[in-house]
Amino acid sequence: MYDSTAKIPTSILNGNVNQYGDFDQCLKIKRNINSNKNAKQINGKYCLTSFQINIISAMSEEMKVFYDLIHSHHIFRSQLDDPGHRVPRFSSMSWGMCVPGACSSVDIEKIASGMLNRFVDTDKISVSVSVDPELCQVERGSFESNGSIVVGMLFFFMIGLVTYATVCDMKAENNANEIVMSFSLKNTMKTIFSLERSNDDIKAVHGIRFLNSLMLLFSHNSMAIFFYPYLNRTEMAESLGTPFSVTGRAASLYTDPFIMFSGLLTYYSIVGRIEHNKTVNIAKEYIGRLFRLIPTLSALILFCTWILPELGSGPQFPLVVDHHADICKKYWWRNYFFIHNYFGFENMCLTHTHHIGIDTQLFIIGVPIVILMGLQKKYANRILYILIALATLSTIARFYVSYTMNMANFVYFGATVQQLFKTANRMYILPAHRFTVYVMGILLAKVLRYTPTKRLTQNQLFIGWTIATALFCAAFFGPISMSCIGYKYSSFHNAIFAAFAPIAWCYSFAWIVYTTHHGYNSLLGDVFSWRGFLVWTRLSYAVYLTQFPVYFFNIGITRTPQYYDFYGALFNMKEFACIIFLSIVLTVIFDLPFQNIKNIIFNNKKKLQENSKIKKID
Template identity: 50%
Template sequence: MAFIKYIFITLTLLVMNAYLLNSVDKGVCEDNSCLHRSLQKDIESILLSKAINFSEKINESFVDFKLDELNKTYNDSFDLVRIENNSSYSNDRDKSSNKKIKNVDQVNVLDNHSNSIGNTTNYNVNEEDIVKVLSARMLQSTYPFVPSKAKDASNLCRIHTRKFLTYLEKMELWALKMHDSSAKISSGILNGNVNQFGDFDECLSVEEPNQQFKGQYCLVYLQPEINQKSKLLKNLNKLIQSYGMFKSNFNDPGHRVPRFSTVNWGVCVPSSCTYLEVESAMTEYMKNFTEGTGVSMKVRVDKEMCQVKENQWTNKLDKSTIIASAFFLIYFGLLISASLYEYYKTDNKNVWIVAFSLIKNTKNILNLKREPNDIACIHGIRAVNAYLLIISHKSMALFFNPYINRTSMAETVGQPWTVIARAASLYTDPFIMMSGLLTTYSLFGRLQKGHHIKIFQEYIGRFLRIAPPLGALILFCTYILPLLGSGPQWNLVITHHSGICKMYWWRNLMFIHNYFGFENMCLTHTHHIGIDTQLFLTAPIFTYLLWKWPKKTFLSLVTLASISTGARYYVTVTKNLSNYVFFGTSVSQLFDTADFMYILPAHRLTVYIMGVLLGYFLRIYKHKQLTNAQLRIGWWASVILLLISFFGPAPMGSINYQYNSTHAAIYAALSPIGWCCFFAWVIFTSHLGYNESKFHLKLPILKFVKCKRFTLILYLL
C-alpha cells in the first residue's frame, strides 16, 4: 500500500507541475495573479522531498530509475522557469507570500543531507545527486588544467591526469585540492592583477590515495604579445601591464630583478608529468584561447620551477650541505663556549679563546669611544647612505610580489618622490670615495712620520678583514639558506643564487667577480667589494706619487678622473644604458648598465680619486683656516650640487617619460661627482673643526653605526 501511495502522489504532482508549466508558457500568469509560479516552486520542493522519502521505502535500483526521471522533470521545469520574463520573476519574488514556507522546506531537505556530507565512499542517494550537480557546475565554470593535452605527453602522465579528472568529477578531496590550488582568472585584470600563483602549499600537500603520484606545483611564464595596430588592445595592454613600469620578457634573468612584464601562472599537476609536458599543454591551451583575438602568448616552464614536496629536502641535503651545517654548528658552539669561559674565568684568560667571546666582541662593537685620528663625520655619512641603499634594494625586491592592484601601484611609484629608490647607484659612490680617503689619509700619515709603506702587508690585512665574513655569507647562502624556506619563486631567487655560488664562489673570494657580469655573479650585491678591493690596489701607488711629486700627480689624477667621467658618458650613449631606474626601463637595460659600467672599476674611478685627493688635502691642510666667504661659497655650491644630483633626474621617474640617452649619459657622468662633492665638503670642513657637531654629535643614532666593521656586516646582509 505504501508503494501505491507514493506512486499516486508522485503522478498527481507531476500532472499538476505539467499543467502549471503549460500555463506559464501560455502567459496565463498576470501581474495580479502569480500564484502559479509560487505554487510551481512549492511543488518542485515537494517533488524533491518526496523523492528523498521514496528512496527510503523501496528497492535501490528502482529508486535510481525514478530519481533520474524526477531529476529530469525538475531540470526541465527549471529551464522553462529560467527563460521567463525577469521583471515578472522579480515581482513574483516580492509578492509571494509562500516564499518563507518554501525556503523552510528546502532547508529541511538539505539539513537531512548535511550529516552525511564528506563521506566519499558510502554516499546516500542525495549526496550522489549533490556531487553530480556540484561537479557539473564546477567544471562548467572553472575547467581544470590538463597537462596530458600535450602532443608528446607520456602514457603515465595521461593515465594519472585521467585519474585526476575522474576523481575530480567524483569530488574527491585530493583531486579537489589539485584543482583548487591551480591559478584561475581573477578580477582586477585591468588593474594589473595578472600574476596568479595559485596555492603552493595546498598543491604540495596533495597525495593520491594509492600513492601513485603527488601534487606537483609548476610556475608557468607567459609572455603576452599584441597586435600593435589595434588601438583597443594597446590601451588594454597598457593597463594590464601596469604602464610597463619594468619591461621584460621571460628570457631576461629573473633572480635579481623581477620580470615585471611576464605573467606568472601557477598550476598543480600530477608529479608524473614533466615540465616540458606542462609547457606543451599550456602552449596548446593558450593558442586555442587567444586564436583570432590579436593576442598571442608565449609559454615557458623551467625545470626548477616544477616542485614536489619531497624535493624540498632530499635533493638539497647533500654532502656539501652537511659539511657547511657542521661548520656553523661548530662555530656557534665555539662562540658559546668562549663566552662562558670569559664569564666564569676571572684571571689569566687565554687571549685566543676570549677572541671568540660574544661578550668581548659585543662590547667592542658597541664601544662609542673615538679612536685617534678618527674622522667622526664619516660614520654619519656611512649610515645615511647605507640606509638609503637598503631602502633601494628592498624596494626592488617588493616587485616580486603579486599585487592585485599593480596598475594603481605603478601610478603611485610614477611620482617624483620615488627618486629615493630610483637613484640607488648614487648611494655606493660615497663608500668608494671614503675608501680612497681613509686609505690615503692613513698611508700619507705614515709617510709624514717617516715610516715606510708595506704594500704587501696592507693587501694581506685587507684580505683578512673582508674574506672571513664574505666567505661565511657565501657558505650560508649557498648551502643553508635554500633549506630554510620554499615557495613559488624560491627556486627562482634563492636556489638559483645558490647554484651560481656553487660554481663561481671562488671569483668572490679572489675579488674578481665583478668582471664576469651581473647575471652569473654569486651574491650580486657584493659587487662593491670587488670594485673597492681592485681600486685599493692603486691607493698605495697614488699616495706615494702624491708624496714624491704632488703637483704632477695631482694633475695626472685629475686627468684620470676626467677620462673615467668621459668613459661613463660615452658607454651610456653608445649602448643605451641608464644608471637611473627610470619609469619603463627594461631588465636587460639594467643588466647591461651593470655589466658595461656600474660594476667596472674604471668607470667608478672618478669618485675614488676624489677620495684620494680628499685624504691628501686633510693631511696637508690640517690647520687651514677658512674665511666666512669661503665657507658660504663652499656650502652653497655643495648643497646645489647635491640637490641637482638627487632631484635633477626626478622627471625620469614620470609615468610618461621616454628614454633619452643624452639625459642618461649626463646623469651617469656627473651625478656621482655632484653627490660626492657635498659629502667631501662636509668631511673637509668637519675635520677642520667647523661643523662637526652638526653632523655627528647631535645625531646620537649615527654614533652607533660609526664602527666600520658594523657597516660592512650591514652591507653584506
C-alpha cells in the first residue's frame, strides 16, 4: 500500500504536483490475515486526495514566485468545494493514497493532514485536505448493474436490426417492412455522403457550421486538458497564456451561429411552404423536431449512464464519468422535456447538451411567430419590430448581468470556477440571453427571401465586406488581452464581450450567407459553399453529442502524469478520429433511421388524407 501511494515528486516548480501513485496495484491488493478468533481479508482502497495551499499572511517575493509556479500561474482558480466534474479544481493538488478497505474518507483526511503538517513548518501558509468519498475506489467487476445489462442488450438489438435491414436491402427483398428498411446501412450511408442539395438549400450555412463546430471541438478540448496531471503543467499554462489562446477561450461564441441558423432555417422553411400554398401544422413541426432530437439524445444518455461507467476505471473516473452517470440517473427526465438548462451545470445530465434545450425552447416559441408572420403579411413588420425590441432587451440584459454580477463569458486567464458556473447558470444557458442571435437569424431569412438579387454596387459590397471583417476581428481578437498571464479582471471588458461579441460574430457570417445566396462571388463564399460540408452537417448533431464523453473517458482512464506537448494535446488526432467514428455510428443507427421513420409516418398520413378527400368527391 505504501508503494502504491504517491510520493513527493520532482519538477514541482514546473507544475508536477498531481501524483496518482499506482492505481492498479492498489486495487489488486488482497491479504488474508488469520487470527485466533476469525480470518479476515484486507483489500486495497484507492483514494484520490485533494489538498490546497492557503496563504495566511504576506509572503516574501521569492515565496510568491514559488507559490505562483507551483500553481501554474493560476490559469484557473478554484476551491476544494467547487464542483469538479465539469471544470477542474485547478488550484488543488491531487495525490493518490492506498489504504485498507475499512478506512473511511474521514480517516484518510486525518492521515493526509498529519503527513502534510510535518512538511509545513511556517505561519505563512496552511494546507486544507479533502477526500471526496466518491473518489475512493475498490476493485469492482464489470456489468454489475442490471440496468447496464438491459441497456447493453438494447444496443445489441439495434445493431442486429441495422444488420438485418442491411442484409435485406443488399438482397433487394421487396417484402421487407418499410420501417425496418429505414435502418439499412446502405441507405443511411448513402444519405450521409450524398452531395445532392435540396432546391431551397442555403449553401454557405454548411461551411460556416463546419468552421464553428471545429472551433468548438478545439475549445472544448482545450478545457478538457486542464484535468490531466501534466509533468510540465506550468509550462502548459505559459503556452496557453499567450494571445493565440483566445481561440480556445471563446467557446461560447462558437455556439451563437447555430442559434442564428436555427432562426434562419425555421423562418425560411416555414414561410417558403406557406408561399407555395402548403399547409403548415404546428403539431407536425414539433413532432418532427422530437423525431430529430430524441432518439439520438436517448442513445447518448443511456450509453453514458449505464455503459460508459462499465468500460473503464482510473483515479478521476468516478468524478468525470461515474458522477455524470449518477446525475443522469436522477435527472434524465429533464432532458426529455428540454428544461435541463434551467437547473444549473452542476445538476445537469450531460452538461454539454444545454444547447439542445436552448435551441428547442426558441424553436417552440419561434414556430408560431413565424407562421403568423407568413400568414398575416400586414402584421409581419409589426411582429418583426417587436422581435427586434426583445432582441435589444436581451443584449442589454447580457451586459447588465455580466457587469453587475462580475461574470466571465470569456474564459480569461485566472478565472475562478465559481465565476464560470455563475456565468453559465445565470446567462449562457438561458434562452432569454441568447435571443438576440435567434432574431438575427429570422431577420437574415427575411432578407434572403425578399431582397432582390444582384442589386448591390461594388462600393456597397466593399463597405459590407469591410464592416463584416471589422466585426469578425473585433469579436475574435478583441479579448486578446484577457487571455494573457497577468490580466486583471474587468467586469466592463467581460460585459462588452458578453453583450456585443455574439452580434458581431454572427453578423460577419450572416453577410457571407447573404452575399453567397444572392450570387455575389467571393473566395470565402465559394469555400463555405463547398458540397463536401453537406456531409458534416448530417454528422454535426452526433459530433456535438459525442465529444465530451470521449474527452472525459480519456481523462478518467489516465493513470500517470504525461508530458504536455501543444500539438499533441490540442490536436489529438486519435481522439478526433474516435469522435468522428462514434458520430457516424450514432447517426446511422439512430439519427437518420428515425428521420426516415418520421417521413414514412407523415407521408402515410398525407396519403390517407388525400384518399379520404377522393372518396368524399366520389
